[in-house]
Amino acid sequence: MKKIFLLTIIISLACFSASAFDFGGVFTNKTWLSKSTSDVGISQSDKIILFGQQRWSNFSFSIEGFYNFSYENEINQYVDLSLLKLNFDKTLESGTRLVVDAGRFKEFDFSSFIIDENIDGVRVYSDFGKLSFTALAGYTGLLNSNSVDLVATSDKKEVKTGDIYNLAGDYILAGLKLDTSTLLVNQKIALNLYGLLDPDQFYENRSYAELGLKGSIFGKVNYSVSSCLGLNFGDYYTDNFEKSVLSNLTALNVSYFPRFKDMSISLNALYSTGDEKANNQFLPISLVSLVPACEFTFSQSAVAIAGLVTSIKPTDNMLAVLQGQVILSSADFSYTGFAYNAMYAWNIFNDLQVSVNMGQHLPKEGDANMKLSLTVSTAF
Amino acid sequence: MNKKLIFLSLFCFISAFTLTAQSAEKIEQIVGADSITWGQASYLFASYLDSETDDVSKSLDLLKEQGLVPSKKEISADSKITIEEYSFVIAKVFNIKTSLWYTITNSPYYAFKMLKNMYILDSKEVSQNPVSGRQAIRLIQAASKLQEQNTANDSASGDLQ
Numbered sequence: 001m002k003k004i005f006l007l008t009i010i011i012s013l014a015c016f017s018a019s020a021f022d023f024g025g026v027f028t029n030k031t032w033l034s035k036s037t038s039d040v041g042i043s044q045s046d047k048i049i050l051f052g053q054q055r056w057s058n059f060s061f062s063i064e065g066f067y068n069f070s071y072e073n074e075i076n077q078y079v080d081l082s083l084l085k086l087n088f089d090k091t092l093e094s095g096t097r098l099v100v101d102a103g104r105f106k107e108f109d110f111s112s113f114i115i116d117e118n119i120d121g122v123r124v125y126s127d128f129g130k131l132s133f134t135a136l137a138g139y140t141g142l143l144n145s146n147s148v149d150l151v152a153t154s155d156k157k158e159v160k161t162g163d164i165y166n167l168a169g170d171y172i173l174a175g176l177k178l179d180t181s182t183l184l185v186n187q188k189i190a191l192n193l194y195g196l197l198d199p200d201q202f203y204e205n206r207s208y209a210e211l212g213l214k215g216s217i218f219g220k221v222n223y224s225v226s227s228c229l230g231l232n233f234g235d236y237y238t239d240n241f242e243k244s245v246l247s248n249l250t251a252l253n254v255s256y257f258p259r260f261k262d263m264s265i266s267l268n269a270l271y272s273t274g275d276e277k278a279n280n281q282f283l284p285i286s287l288v289s290l291v292p293a294c295e296f297t298f299s300q301s302a303v304a305i306a307g308l309v310t311s312i313k314p315t316d317n318m319l320a321v322l323q324g325q326v327i328l329s330s331a332d333f334s335y336t337g338f339a340y341n342a343m344y345a346w347n348i349f350n351d352l353q354v355s356v357n358m359g360q361h362l363p364k365e366g367d368a369n370m371k372l373s374l375t376v377s378t379a380f
Numbered sequence: 381m382n383k384k385l386i387f388l389s390l391f392c393f394i395s396a397f398t399l400t401a402q403s404a405e406k407i408e409q410i411v412g413a414d415s416i417t418w419g420q421a422s423y424l425f426a427s428y429l430d431s432e433t434d435d436v437s438k439s440l441d442l443l444k445e446q447g448l449v450p451s452k453k454e455i456s457a458d459s460k461i462t463i464e465e466y467s468f469v470i471a472k473v474f475n476i477k478t479s480l481w482y483t484i485t486n487s488p489y490y491a492f493k494m495l496k497n498m499y500i501l502d503s504k505e506v507s508q509n510p511v512s513g514r515q516a517i518r519l520i521q522a523a524s525k526l527q528e529q530n531t532a533n534d535s536a537s538g539d540l541q
């Protein structure tokens with residue numbers, strides 16, 4: 001057994017030295033000051049990412065791991081593998097492109113509001129020119145809950161933190177995606193279907209059907225609109241709610257590019273259903289942080305939010321971004337708060353970036369929260 | 381198809397440099413090569429630098445004299461040049477210093493990374509890959525174009541001041 005193990009290692013090493021292994025890393029240091037009415041605190045995080053890639057003809061192997069250290073009232077540190085993927089990419093004689101990913105990779109839907117997270121599994125993508133098709137199957141139970149934001153409602157999937165590697169809640173994910181750009185000129189239509197199944201006797205399950213449309217109007221304006229229906233099912237939902245009803249998340253983005261200093265002006269709007277009394281709260285697969293200065297993860301569940309984001313590059317190596325958001329209740333669209341955020345990034349070298357970020361979240365009720373951060377990042 | 385590509389590349393290169401018939405033959409050999417040697421790479425750079433040398437070994441000596449090749453490695457005119465070594469010579473010839481780590485270490489690997497970050501090199505390129513003749517010329521052209529743009533931007537900002 002030992003001999004076979006040694007032989008496998010030797011063969012693997014021989015494969016890696018036979019052709020070049022591309023590698024590199026990124027080190028990021030972030031210091032931030034957060035202030036609510038009652039409390040002021042300084043926090044710090046350091047993250048080191050190492051990555052490597054090996055290519056052989058139509059195959060490639062990619063690996064990326066990181067170590068994260070942070071101090072926010074207490075020390076927290078963890079490691080994770082954010083990518084461990086064997087990839088096959090070939091264009092067949094018929095012109096069809098076939099891509100297969102196996103291992104740990106990032107999966108995201110049309111809007112990235114349903115899922116934007118790593119999974120362990122297999123994904124097959126085939127592009128027939130007029131139509132592309134993706135099928136995937138994966139498992140979430142081997143991910144590190146310190147670095148993923150999976151949504152789990154039942155106590156059994158409680159998120160654990162504190163250890164260097166905590167296993168995330170276990171779900172089986174299946175997905176099917178169709179994309180076409182032939183029905184309307186310059187417009188892409190997508191249909192994404194996902195099922196998130198609880199392997200523990202199908203106790204807490206969710207399903208999603210998302211329809212999206214994006215494209216360009218008059219050359220300078222890009223838009224993207226999507227709507228997703230969610231349906232929760234399983235004993236957890238039938239035990240805690242009277243009946244299973246459909247939930248919805250609808251997102252809109254319109255971006256204008258004036259062709260001046262790489263400027264962009266974007267209008268974003270998002271609505272997701274949610275009412276504590278009924279089972280219509282939209283529960284995505286993974287959370288996205290919508291309000292940067294908020295002290296907790298302000299996610300895309302049970303909220304209505306509209307915002308304006310503008311960005312400009314004063315010089316080739318500088319970027320300024322300003323955004324403002326109005327937050328409303330998803331139940332009756334009443335005003336619940338406002339948030340703004342300003343960011344300025346300077347690429348001193350093309351592998352050294354310094355950025356300053358300042359934002360504030362002003363809820364209608366409760367304490368305002370302010371966050372000021374300085375980030376230094378270098379790629380090596 | 382190959383001939384067409386060779387002549388297209390040759391045409392682009394000739395438009396940038398004045399060549400004799402003998403040099404044109406050498407350039408044609410380089411353009412057709414799947415992986416070029418240090419001697420051939422040096423010949424291209426020497427031609428770009430307006431050197432009158434028409435010999436690949438002398439071209440390499442010229443680059444060595446000017447400190448344009450990595451000092452730590454034993455290099456001969458017949459040895460194959462890798463993409464990271466070629467990137468190093470490009471960075472030296474065109475005086476590109478946009479990477480912190482290249483500026484500190486002066487190494488071929490960080491010269492290669494620097495050109496990747498500047499989109500002169502393809503993101504899929506691996507540091508130990510060989511350099512084809514066509515690719516070698518295309519990279520010189522890309523770096524030269526970038527240098528011209530930077531010079532134009534500098535003089536425009538100088539005029540404003």
